Amino acid sequence: MTVHRLPRRENDVNSFPADETKTQVEQDIGIGRILRVVNARRMTIAGCVAFITAMAALYVFQATPIYSATAQLMLGTPKNKVLDAEAILSGLGTDPVMIENQIQVIRSWAVAERVIKRLNLDKDPEFNDRLAGREGGLLSALNLGAWFGSEAPAKQIAQEQPKGYPAPLVQEFLQRLSVNSMGRSTVLRVSYSSVSPDKAARIANAVADQYIVDQLETKFDAAKRTTAWLSERLGELAEQVRVAEVAVEQYKAENGLTDTKDGQGLVGAQMSNLNAEVIIAKTKLAEAEAQYRQIATLASSGRNADAVGQVIASPIITALRTQQADLIRKEADARSRYGERHPAMIALIDEKRQLNIKVDEEVRRILASQQNEVSVARARLSSLERSLQEIQGSADSQSKARVGLRELERQAESNRTLYNNFLARFKSIEDQEQIQTPDARVIAAATSPLSPSFPNKTLIIGGAGAFSLFLGVVLAVMLDSLDAGFRSAADVEKALGLSNLAVVPTVPNVKTVQDRVVTKPLSAYTEAIRTLYAGVQLSDVDKPPKVILVSSSVPNEGKTSTSLAIARLVALGGHRVVLVDGDLRHPSVAKAFGVKNVPKGLVEVLAGRAELPSVMMRDTMTSLEYLPISSPPANPSDLITSDAMRRLIDVLRQHYDLVVVDAAPVIPVSDTRLLSRLVDKVVYVIHWDKTPREAVQSGIKMLQDGGADIAGTILNQTDLRRHAIYGYGYGYGGYTYGNYYGKYYTD
Numbered sequence: 175m176t177v178h179r180l181p182r183r184e185n186d187v188n189s190f191p192a193d194e195t196k197t198q199v200e201q202d203i204g205i206g207r208i209l210r211v212v213n214a215r216r217m218t219i220a221g222c223v224a225f226i227t228a229m230a231a232l233y234v235f236q237a238t239p240i241y242s243a244t245a246q247l248m249l250g251t252p253k254n255k256v257l258d259a260e261a262i263l264s265g266l267g268t269d270p271v272m273i274e275n276q277i278q279v280i281r282s283w284a285v286a287e288r289v290i291k292r293l294n295l296d297k298d299p300e301f302n303d304r305l306a307g308r309e310g311g312l313l314s315a316l317n318l319g320a321w322f323g324s325e326a327p328a329k330q331i332a333q334e335q336p337k338g339y340p341a342p343l344v345q346e347f348l349q350r351l352s353v354n355s356m357g358r359s360t361v362l363r364v365s366y367s368s369v370s371p372d373k374a375a376r377i378a379n380a381v382a383d384q385y386i387v388d389q390l391e392t393k394f395d396a397a398k399r400t401t402a403w404l405s406e407r408l409g410e411l412a413e414q415v416r417v418a419e420v421a422v423e424q425y426k427a428e429n430g431l432t433d434t435k436d437g438q439g440l441v442g443a444q445m446s447n448l449n450a451e452v453i454i455a456k457t458k459l460a461e462a463e464a465q466y467r468q469i470a471t472l473a474s475s476g477r478n479a480d481a482v483g484q485v486i487a488s489p490i491i492t493a494l495r496t497q498q499a500d501l502i503r504k505e506a507d508a509r510s511r512y513g514e515r516h517p518a519m520i521a522l523i524d525e526k527r528q529l530n531i532k533v534d535e536e537v538r539r540i541l542a543s544q545q546n547e548v549s550v551a552r553a554r555l556s557s558l559e560r561s562l563q564e565i566q567g568s569a570d571s572q573s574k575a576r577v578g579l580r581e582l583e584r585q586a587e588s589n590r591t592l593y594n595n596f597l598a599r600f601k602s603i604e605d606q607e608q609i610q611t612p613d614a615r616v617i618a619a620a621t622s623p624l625s626p627s628f629p630n631k632t633l634i635i636g637g638a639g640a641f642s643l644f645l646g647v648v649l650a651v652m653l654d655s656l657d658a659g660f661r662s663a664a665d666v667e668k669a670l671g672l673s674n675l676a677v678v679p680t681v682p683n684v685k686t687v688q689d690r691v692v693t694k695p696l697s698a699y700t701e702a703i704r705t706l707y708a709g710v711q712l713s714d715v716d717k718p719p720k721v722i723l724v725s726s727s728v729p730n731e732g733k734t735s736t737s738l739a740i741a742r743l744v745a746l747g748g749h750r751v752v753l754v755d756g757d758l759r760h761p762s763v764a765k766a767f768g769v770k771n772v773p774k775g776l777v778e779v780l781a782g783r784a785e786l787p788s789v790m791m792r793d794t795m796t797s798l799e800y801l802p803i804s805s806p807p808a809n810p811s812d813l814i815t816s817d818a819m820r821r822l823i824d825v826l827r828q829h830y831d832l833v834v835v836d837a838a839p840v841i842p843v844s845d846t847r848l849l850s851r852l853v854d855k856v857v858y859v860i861h862w863d864k865t866p867r868e869a870v871q872s873g874i875k876m877l878q879d880g881g882a883d884i885a886g887t888i889l890n891q892t893d894l895r896r897h898a899i900y901g902y903g904y905g906y907g908g909y910t911y912g913n914y915y916g917k918y919y920t921d
Contacts, residue, residue: 219646230638239626243375246618378620418586459551675709713885719854727873737836753800758810761803840873850882
């Protein structure tokens with residue numbers, strides 16, 4: 175058999191083209207779906223918001239107020255630069271790593287124990303559970319580390335726990351302490367939380383003070399350790415300098431390396447002097463030889479005394495030259511006066527000759543003297559050169575010895591320099607005033623807060639309200655997603671490929687739902703049944719079905735009430751209608767009419783123990799007749815597949831205008847699949863937003879595999895308000911039951 179579908183027309187409200195259906199499904203995933211879910215489940219959301227907000231308010235007004243006081247520390251106090259102890263006592267840096275290190279120092283176990291000891295917090299009931307008569311700390315239960323941004327909760331404090339105060343006490347203290355930097359500055363905020371505002375301020379200031387004290391003590395300890403180490407090292411270096419200098423002097427003595435005042439070696443000085451004397455001797459020898467050659471040349475050339483006197487500055491030669499000049503003048507005067515033969519003239523010439531002889535003798539004597547000077551100069555030069563050669567030998571051996579001396583001197587100088595540096599460092603540290611100045615200072619002391627920091631009533635209640643609203647929406651969406659049922663005709667058509675014939679609304683009184691088509695003929699329920707019957711008739715226009723079967727996937731989906739409503743509605747129109755109870759295992763038609771005892775019924779007719787007219791019963795409200803079941807048979811499947819059942823359906827088809835069969839659910843038993851072969855059309859009832867899609871798909875497939883001709887489905891027991899909220903009001907029967915057309919019905 176063929177599964178019929180309603181024809182798709184352009185303006186048919188029950189027609190959904192593929193692209194429109196896809197668009198609707200895509201929209202259902204977005205914000206529109208969320209808004210529809212929120213509207214549909216607003217009571218769930220309101221309940222969630224009310225409960226969480228009420229619990230938050232209860233907690234806020236029952237919680238013990240916590241006060242937070244804050245002191246401000248500035249790192250990097252200006253330093254005294256008169257003396258510089260360099261890296262040993264240098265100030266703090268201002269890079270993020272150094273600031274984080276100081277935050278950890280403030281939150282250290284040692285600083286906490288100092289403050290506890292100073293303020294006797296171990297005797298404070300707020301910190302001492304035994305004195306307070308409780309097992310767990312109040313603030314521990316509140317987990318203030320999470321509320322106030324504490325960077326290290328108790329279980330995360332990885333520092334070694336020294337022997338002193340009990341670990342829970344120190345951990346409780348550190349949980350209440352919060353330290354953080356202010357922006358990009360070097361200012362640290364030291365905050366402490368307590369049930370007492372004065373105590374919170376007192377502890378915050380104590381933490382800041384103890385941090386500064388810890389800095390000073392750290393510097394004192396560093397200076398003390400540094401001074402002791404430098405003192406010990408200076409002693410070692412002094413001994414090294416002494417040993418090195420003794421080695422230098424001993425080496426000099428062993429190798430005869432004696433230095434002069436100017437730092438030059440004795441042999442070197444001697445060589446320098448001899449070199450100077452050799453140069454002078456050579457110069458004098460050259461001068462004497464030159465003068466000797468010149469005198470000898472002049473003398474051998476027969477030059478007069480004047481020429482010789484110009485070379486030799488001799489007083490005798492000078493005097494003789496004066497006398498010669500005198501005689502020449504007298505000779506010239508006598509010659510002009512007396513003539514050549516005059517005795518005076520002759521006497522002057524003879525005197526002149528004697529004078530020349532004396533000059534020649536003086537020249538020879540000078541030449542001999544000059545030759546002697548040349549010999550003396552040559553002998554002196556030879557002596558100096560021999561002495562220089564002797565000194566040169568000694569200088570070579572001492573030069574080799576000085577190589578070792580220089581190495582010893584460098585080592586001694588290195589030790590001496592290192593010693594002087596350490597000595598200067600030692601004196602600088604001893605005199606350094608900076609070691610008594612901390613690298614931080616309190617720029618704002620903590621004061622007693624006027625209002626508690628916890629609980630922040632507005633923040634907590636407002637946050638709880640916002641969170642509960644969000645949680646309620648998420649819960650509503652989750653619950654909506656968990657609903658596996660069908661909510662619209664479009665859903666049915668898309669999932670099953672079948673037309674949804676009607677959307678039947680739920681009624682206030684379930685017990686009278688089968689009477690509603692009679693008592694409320696203008697109600698929305700009755701109109702939905704009319705729409706359903708019209709859809710069945712239109713499923714085959716050429717051959718309107720006379721025998722229809724009503725079934726569902728599982729029990730309690732309203733198939734019996736739907737079967738009864740269709741039958742009564744058609745009967746009210748003046749047609750002959752019969753309702754057959756086709757659920758042989760759990761018959762319910764007689765109960766729907768209020769009949770408790772059925773002596774004979776369908777089973778007896780099929781078994782041949784009763785005639786059909788004798789078991790037929792009539793509705794008291796309409797002309798409807800119905801065929802009940804007295805008791806479930808032992809073999810329902812055999813009866814349904816029997817020829818008697820087929821003949822019975824044929825007889826009913828001939829004598830009635832409409833035969834409605836209320837069949838069993840499809841999934842639990844196979845009866846309906848067998849019975850569906852005997853009817854013209856099958857109407858499949860789906861409980862709106864309840865019957866799982868998988869169950870419906872499985873039931874439809876079973877019927878189709880059995881050859882059933884399915885006219886369509888109906889969405890039964892529909893919540894019209896939620897149906898409209900979900901945006902499905904445009905579906906089959908949507909606007910009809912919604913606010914737009916509600917005035918047409920009288921429920």
